[in-house]
Amino acid sequence: MSLTPLSSPFVRRGARSSDETEACAGPPRWYSIIWTSRKARIGILMLGFFLLVALFAPLIAPHSPDDAGFVPVQDPSWSHWLGTNTLGYDIWAQLVHGTRLSLAIGLLGGTATILIALVIGLLAGYAEGTFLDDSLSFLTNLALVVPVLPLMMVIVAYSETRGLGLLVVVVAVTSWAGAAREMRSLIISMRNRDYVQAARFGGDRTGRIVFREILPNMSSLLVSGFIGACTAAIAAEAGLSFLGFGDPNTVSWGQMLAQANANGALVQGLWLWLAAPGLVLALLMTSLTFVNFGVDLLSNPQLREEENAR
Secondary structure, eight states: OOOOGGGOTTSOTTOOOHHHHHHHHOSOOHHHHHHTOHHHHHHHHHHHHHHHHHHTHHHHOOSOTTOOOSOSSOOOOSSSTTOBOTTSOBHHHHHHHHHHHHHHHHHHHHHHHHHHHHHHHHHHHHTTTSHHHHHHHHHHHHHHHSOHHHHHHHHHHTOSOOSHHHHHHHHHHHHOHHHHHHHHHHHHHHTTSHHHHHHHHTTOOHHHHIIIIIGGGGHHHHHHHHHHHHHHHHHHHHHHHHTTOSOTTSOOHHHHHHHHHHTTTTTTTOHHHHHHHHHHHHHHHHHHHHHHHHHHHHHOHHHHHHHHHO
């Protein structure tokens, strides 16, 4: 006669095996999944560093980024960590304060872009096969084939005022199409699933179905699209400023690159004036890309298994 596990004197009554413990603990939380990715951890730490620099910029850089009263072309010293440029500005002060504009354009531009994409993708996907879907799909396809950078340059060139608000509008208007197409495809797939059909047959209204059943299951795509839009917005601001379409009254990394290029920084040996903003711009965009690797784990269990197997 075989004994059951509970009748064994060596098994403590009420004890749970490891499998039972993991089952009772439930699925891992979203931040635990993201933190399992080595790239995501590096990206989060890098992004946190840039946020701290932007927050405490006046303490990190004691000089004003708009002060052109210093002696031009000074070598790096304790007073000017990266020296001064040919215009008399402190390079370190401009580099630190430029973090604020890059993060602001990334946050605002990414938010505006993903909101436009969400609205258009949601309307087109939920109204699949109707005139509204055909119209919005045509608009999306038209936006996808238009060259983005020339369109940005034309909009900025014909604008009377330049600044952060204009850059946010330009980025949002020109960058929403790709994310909108992805959201439309996902919404078409989700609206035909069993739990959505059950909610519809249960008498739930369209708004409740969208906000309670569909959008919560699109969170990973929304976050991933937001991070991608932030990266594109930061790159767009730097590119427009470098080409001379930025606001000359603001301090940004793109403006630093444009001034360094126009004043022959490399010829005069001021390689820090050109290399420093390019390096931090690349690091900021890399940090966002690394964070996106962790977000991909939320929607792709196969990637999660590969990450855990390493």
